[in-house]
Amino acid sequence: MQVIAKRPMALTDVPTHYCPGCTHGIIHRLVAEAIDELGLNEKTIGVAPVGCAVLAYKYFNVDMHEASHGRAPAVATGIKRVLPENIVFTYQGDGDLASIGTAEIVHAAARGENITVIFVNNAIYGMTGGQMAPTTLIGQRTTTSPDGRMVERAGYPVRVSEMLSTLDGAAYIARVAVTDPANVNKAKKAVLKAFRTQVERKGFALVELLSTCPTNWGLSPREAIDWLKESMMAYYPLGVFKDTTGEGETK
Amino acid sequence: MQVIAKRPMALTDVPTHYCPGCTHGIIHRLVAEAIDELGLNEKTIGVAPVGCAVLAYKYFNVDMHEASHGRAPAVATGIKRVLPENIVFTYQGDGDLASIGTAEIVHAAARGENITVIFVNNAIYGMTGGQMAPTTLIGQRTTTSPDGRMVERAGYPVRVSEMLSTLDGAAYIARVAVTDPANVNKAKKAVLKAFRTQVERKGFALVELLSTCPTNWGLSPREAIDWLKESMMAYYPLGVFKDTTGEGETK
Amino acid sequence: MPKNSVVFSEERCKGCELCVTACPKQIIRMGEHINTKGFHPATIVDPEKCIGCAFCARMCPDMVIEIHRE
Amino acid sequence: MPKNSVVFSEERCKGCELCVTACPKQIIRMGEHINTKGFHPATIVDPEKCIGCAFCARMCPDMVIEIHRE
Amino acid sequence: MGELVLMKGNEAVAESAIRAGCRFFAGYPITPQNEIPEYMSRRMFEVGGQFIQAESEVSAINMIYGASGAGARCMTSSSSPGISLKQEGISYIAGAELPCVIVNMVRGGPGLGGIQPAQSDYFQATKGGGHGDYRLLVLAPASIQEAVDLTALAFDLADKYRNPVMILADATLGQAMEPVEFRHQAPDKLPAKPWATTGMKGRSPNIINSLYLIPEELEKHNLRLRDKYEAMKRDEVRYETSHLQDAEVVVVAYGTSARIARTAMEKARAEGLKVGMIRPISLFPFPTEAFDKAVKAGIREFLTIEMSTGQMVEDVRLATNGQAEVRFYGRVGGVLPVRDEIIAQLRKFTGGRCC
Amino acid sequence: MGELVLMKGNEAVAESAIRAGCRFFAGYPITPQNEIPEYMSRRMFEVGGQFIQAESEVSAINMIYGASGAGARCMTSSSSPGISLKQEGISYIAGAELPCVIVNMVRGGPGLGGIQPAQSDYFQATKGGGHGDYRLLVLAPASIQEAVDLTALAFDLADKYRNPVMILADATLGQAMEPVEFRHQAPDKLPAKPWATTGMKGRSPNIINSLYLIPEELEKHNLRLRDKYEAMKRDEVRYETSHLQDAEVVVVAYGTSARIARTAMEKARAEGLKVGMIRPISLFPFPTEAFDKAVKAGIREFLTIEMSTGQMVEDVRLATNGQAEVRFYGRVGGVLPVRDEIIAQLRKFTGGRCC
Amino acid sequence: MTHEVIMAGFGGQGVMLVGQLLAYSGMLEGKKVSWMPSYGPEMRGGTANCSVVVSGEEVGSPVVSEPTAVIIMNRPSLDKFEGKVVKGGVLIINSSLVDRQVQRGDVTVIEVPANDIATELGDVRVANMVALGALIQATGAVKKESVLKALRKVLPERRHHLLPMNEAALDKGIGLAQQ
Amino acid sequence: MTHEVIMAGFGGQGVMLVGQLLAYSGMLEGKKVSWMPSYGPEMRGGTANCSVVVSGEEVGSPVVSEPTAVIIMNRPSLDKFEGKVVKGGVLIINSSLVDRQVQRGDVTVIEVPANDIATELGDVRVANMVALGALIQATGAVKKESVLKALRKVLPERRHHLLPMNEAALDKGIGLAQQ
């Protein structure tokens, strides 16, 4: 008998608190699979964000550190510098990483900090009930852009992967989406690569995963996937934005 | 009798506290000239940083607000939103803008905040006595990189103009250097343009001015200019990185 | 053709239907009943048509689906 | 040729010599004496050679130099 | 007089600010105060004001620093962790003597803590969570109506003293709905701010600043600030007392815990215990005079109730200065004290001596 | 016993930390403590540790949060405005019960203030500048030698209590040079940290966390923390007294102002005034017992000297609890009190009654 | 008399709304009222409840710990709140979804098949109104007229066509509680 | 005896260094010492000074406000500190740069043309040592031997060839103060 699909070891058996159809759950699994496949379970330390994934420390079956809002890259830096032989990843939402944590992610990347960043971009603040994020699309309704995000009031969405790719310290940066099995498989490859980059001491790696928030988008899980494909992917093109790992060690 | 060179009205008569040959003084003059030339003296509000230019509120002969370290863009945002008919500029060093103030500058740019940012990059923390900045070059000795900045320890210098140019909200971004009369004139044009962008409500404008810190570089003012030309300009190419002002109003 | 067993942990299912969309064979349906969490759980209706592609499991956010090939 | 008067406010000069480098006519020198701030101030040595290009003033960080053309 | 409307505390505070003339709001989402920025994002633009969701609390408080310097009535709001992030900015605003209103809907701490009501930020609010010798005016409403009224007052006091004013409430008041009436209207003409940075047309430059490099100058500035805080202590003390005439023991509480303490007092009195109450409304300045009077009137027992492990109780001790026994009872972490627990505590005091 | 060396306070603190086993430092430049990160940037790599100049104080304290969670002895340092920015992080570290050392070389405030010595961050340090019910252990050296010794102690106490420890000094101690001797060496084996996140090899996952969504759980956590702080109050009080046997008035001061107060006491005694002194070394826990004893011994007059407008004086009042007259004299903004001013203040007390 | 009511059910069953309606009604009658929400840690789909106080005196704690009456819309809510209601208090049970009997004998239990009635009336979403009807009838916390007045204020104009169905639901609840 | 000394001059005149040297010398003699810098608001080129205390007892304030002796290396420092020195105190004046007379009559004034002497000795940078020589001679704060010992510790090995010139400068200062 061959196992085709089952819970990875790096996930605990605890049911998550995520809303029905929220793709945070898929992303958790991809991260756990990567840890399993690379055999990193006993040396990985995960850093949970403040955001819907705040309870990630209950779900990942590895050592976990719950960071303050936006500062996961700084926390991860502290851990990694103390334990350079361990594997350290952060798991962060777009409010966490692209808003309050802008300085921390930019400078972790600039320093070429040898960590892996799982960046879950759902264009909204999920946990606090659906406020505008820096990644919220123009025209998108949120509880703090009730008439849709307007450029005159709130400016333009930030493309994090593109921005961080301008930094010499960033080794691997890719944007993927968990919309369907094919894209999930691509996402998995990117996540694996981002961990491998760290294992091989090649520097800072970040995977931006476009993800859904059916609850705060006011859509069913299936509609949410469609909106992600049509609207988000139009503004946030998928692809690898930076990959210096082939060129030898950047750090 | 024709006046070829004299103190612009937008500078007070107070002698500055800057070190001999520090090009902060030149940049002050360029900003003041731009204010004079555009006739903005009575409607400009300047935001001084925490850095060697902390006392800029004594030198600019306009209303001034002394911000907290790195937060000048947020302070300027508050002012500009309250007084949209006024002209608001920040004057910031590289520690102020590119380190502690990373989130504030990124998001002021992303919002397309209609302000003008004068960014003085001297690759060091001048005011506090010469510590490493995010802009410090690889190999450059500072008091916190005593053996020269090493990639393994401190990563890579940040190219702010390139990074901010990835943001849709940024209307005009240019890098200039105040190394010689020709470059000073180019710098002046960029500063003028950055103010004009605001006057015309075209959005966020930033001029990065490569500047010297003879004192903390441990060089004479003339040697400092040479080092700027040879070393800094090699890593920080001059040029206009973004200019959407021709395309109509971005905000 | 190998036989695939697709097992749903009903109690974990949140009824999101992402597996339904993902299944190329269209053999997953939402149950009529509700589980203790209040959701209609997904189930497989034509197990023998299953090709073991695991698309359903790839898309399930809640680790509901385990698949074995015999 | 028009006459240019280049006036140095000696007391403001910090002796950085950037004007010296900038002058295409090489007519600016540092004084022997020191001002009350302790710096050797810059002065113009061959005023009649001055072409009024204002390069010196463009490079002076301390607003020492004022130039008039008569 | 306005109509009674049933409103969430957060929204009521926001509406009250708008009516008090607040025209600039910058904030960052955090539970349990999200309805404030959300409400502002709808209302501000209707009244010609500006709402910004800042990139962080640090940025928000600095936007306030700018907006206030430019002369606007302005406000920011957050909850405990976010308020901690604002401390540097608050110290700057106090140092530069600018008016603004800061709302803290306190939740359980420390760290991420929880999202339920707490009163564990009392020290931070009243003793200066930021650096340097400065004080906030701190107002603590015990009902949504009072939150509305104190918010309006806060803007006036901020302008009067050129000082930040904090509304210190908690998740209960933020999340609950109660009937409120908006009794105030924005004054036709707000106080002039000749010091604001509005462009130097027709005057010399205005400068907003907190830097004084020469120690003697900074000392002068510090002493001027101290005098201002002393004036507040003289003129801005606010509190409410009940049944002090016959009280043998006085329960002291503010905000949400004061509501519960009041019900405990009433029940205890019905049971024959001679209980009175002092409810501080201004936490800074602390209503020392209420305690002076109570002590002078012969009251020797005080029970402080807080949703903390004991913070205001220090001010109660300072106010009673060894002249009375001061006890403490607290619930923490999001748990509210319960009426009967408080009565049990009161009985401990009066156990031996009363009916 | 080591050799005497003449060292700047900042460098001495840094070297002491290294000798105490500190192997991770993250900080951000700010006057007057720059020599700490500068020294660390040279020394850390020599001993196999890590130094990071963080992008901000916020980031620095969070790097400490991570490094401490990973089991390292670690330290950050800053001065007043930077310490304000660390408040959220400090609250997290306290909430997650992690050990670390935080140095505050206090300068004048509020806001940007000045860069000269001050003691105006006492409240922030001792009452919790951040949100929630937590406490730091706060140690206040009065000489560079003591700064060295207390820094070493700080690491031990941090590990013992799993709590952040603050060294509260000021620009004077940071910038001055005095002879110091390094009396301690890093223990051969530092205390084991089985709770640290080091990879779950051979055990179940370790979790560093400060979140407790269920109020009852958060309350339990809060009460456990409170018990820890009570244990500190019992076991970690540190102070120094002089001439309490015959003193009629006691001068109370810590840190730099205590040095000056001591010279004042000595001169005043030479002039016949019966002056004694209490110098708190631990500010939290505050040495209440010293005051108890003094009051029991009949001392009824205390003069608190601070480089602030009056902060520790509240703790002196709480400690004496109305049993004595407590006066205050302060200089602020970077100005140091002068010996003869203090004597003049002492004379005001003893004016009528003494020689 | 002080009514301290808890309304509990799955998110989506409208317990928050009906709680607000009760508070609003009390306010219209000139009483002191408060409403206070409480959510579980789940983002969605968990259980939610709210506390409502309707009283002649100033409200103390808006968080009710010992309710005088509870509306119980689902099984988990019964498990959670059965033990908390005061002696002599009222339990309104949505018998359409609650599959067990109340254990306590010292309280008034009123079972209303709220979902079934609401479905009959044409929209399962008015199940909460059925329960509210039973509550106000059993406790006398507010008058039916006040609820209708409040409803008219709370429902946006464009939804006023729903008023009759809501009133019908309320009446059904009142009727069941009268029995 | 407690010596509370201020050394003041332009940045670059080595007043900070010579202050540290005095403190170091005192330490080597087993005395309690402290050194404390003070900078003006200018980044460079302003005046700077430091306080040094050398004492038999624990040092109180490391910041000296009423010095027992002052080394004055330039004119602005004279203007600043002349009034502060205690009655009977010592002023060492660098007469090479100070262009006015001391006004006070209640202090011991020792004028040393420190820059001129240093230039004669081959390096203007040892002017500070000339002044220090005069100071230790006039005040007896520390012994010459201690200064030389301290200098040997403070100067890095590769600079030890400068020791003779420094000693010569010190001697010159001592000699001038003996007169």
Ligand SMILES: Cc1ncc(C[n+]2csc(CCOP(=O)(O)OP(=O)(O)O)c2C)c(N)n1
């Ligand atoms: C300092 C601070 N500010 C704000 C918050 C409130 N908060 C919690 S989560 C969150 C944003 C979550 O959004 P995101 O990072 O996009 O994650 P998501 O929930 O969408 O996955 C915010 C603002 C907080 N806990 N701490």
Ligand SMILES: Cc1ncc(C[n+]2csc(CCOP(=O)(O)OP(=O)(O)O)c2C)c(N)n1
């Ligand atoms: C919160 C805070 N952190 C640190 C400082 C100390 N500080 C003052 S200026 C400065 C850096 C100045 O460097 P830069 O911005 O590059 O300006 P420059 O002096 O080089 O012109 C720092 C870190 C401060 N005042 N406040």
Ligand code: SF4
């Ligand atoms: S709120 Fe949004 S992001 Fe959060 S769990 Fe629900 S669906 Fe997912």
Ligand code: SF4
């Ligand atoms: S320290 Fe550097 S940047 Fe600052 S004034 Fe001096 S030369 Fe200029």
Ligand code: SF4
């Ligand atoms: S394995 Fe493939 S075919 Fe089988 S049920 Fe799942 S998605 Fe359908």
Ligand code: SF4
């Ligand atoms: S994807 Fe998973 S949770 Fe969603 S319906 Fe299918 S089995 Fe249930």
Ligand code: SF4
């Ligand atoms: S104006 Fe030109 S030529 Fe004349 S002195 Fe200046 S630089 Fe030289």
Ligand code: SF4
């Ligand atoms: S550039 Fe200006 S300051 Fe420099 S030497 Fe010339 S005149 Fe003097």
Ligand SMILES: [Mg+2]
């Ligand atoms: Mg998000």
Ligand SMILES: [Mg+2]
């Ligand atoms: Mg710089």
